[in-house]
Amino acid sequence: MAGKAVILCFCVLALFFVKSFAITVDEAKNLAKIFSEPCKDKHRVSNELIEGVNKGDFPDNRSLKCYANCMLELTQTVARGRINYRMSLAQIDLFMPEEMKEPARMTLEACRGSMKGFKDHCEASYNYVQCMYKVNRKYFFFP
Numbered sequence: 158m159a160g161k162a163v164i165l166c167f168c169v170l171a172l173f174f175v176k177s178f179a180i181t182v183d184e185a186k187n188l189a190k191i192f193s194e195p196c197k198d199k200h201r202v203s204n205e206l207i208e209g210v211n212k213g214d215f216p217d218n219r220s221l222k223c224y225a226n227c228m229l230e231l232t233q234t235v236a237r238g239r240i241n242y243r244m245s246l247a248q249i250d251l252f253m254p255e256e257m258k259e260p261a262r263m264t265l266e267a268c269r270g271s272m273k274g275f276k277d278h279c280e281a282s283y284n285y286v287q288c289m290y291k292v293n294r295k296y297f298f299f300p
Contacts, residue, residue: 182254182296189300196227210299215287219279226282228300238278240269240285257296264293 180188196202202224209216229235234245242265249261268288275281290297 180252180254182257185252185254185257186298186300188252189298192231193228193300196224196231200224200227207299210286210290211297213290213294215283215290222279222283225286225299226279229282229285235272235278235282235285238272238275238281240265240272242269260293260296264289264296267292 193207197207200220200223202220206216206218206221207224210221226235232248234241234248245265246262249258249265253261268285271285271288272281275284286299290299
């Protein structure tokens, strides 16, 4: 799985360096969906559960919580149950559409402490996802 993620990262980076214009919101969502496949397969999360999260439905579902953790770790925005603040900022600058950058930075700052106090990484990541939804519903997207 790690090998596929590295190859995918190189392909994505190549795409961004070749393009002479900023990524759109739809392109960002499609990119996130591509990244989600390994975690979907690993944690057997249905599209219905994922769509529910995008609507603010956060069921107490262990697979969904671990899927959230998997996604955040795969993108390296979370490591060992903690937000990787510098990597998150770097990814906002590299991969977010221009209109989403400032709201994403504000959301990151507002949710910076949302993973503290959790021993379980899946629980911590799920709490972080819930915080992002509460703080920034307009641009929230859970792939």
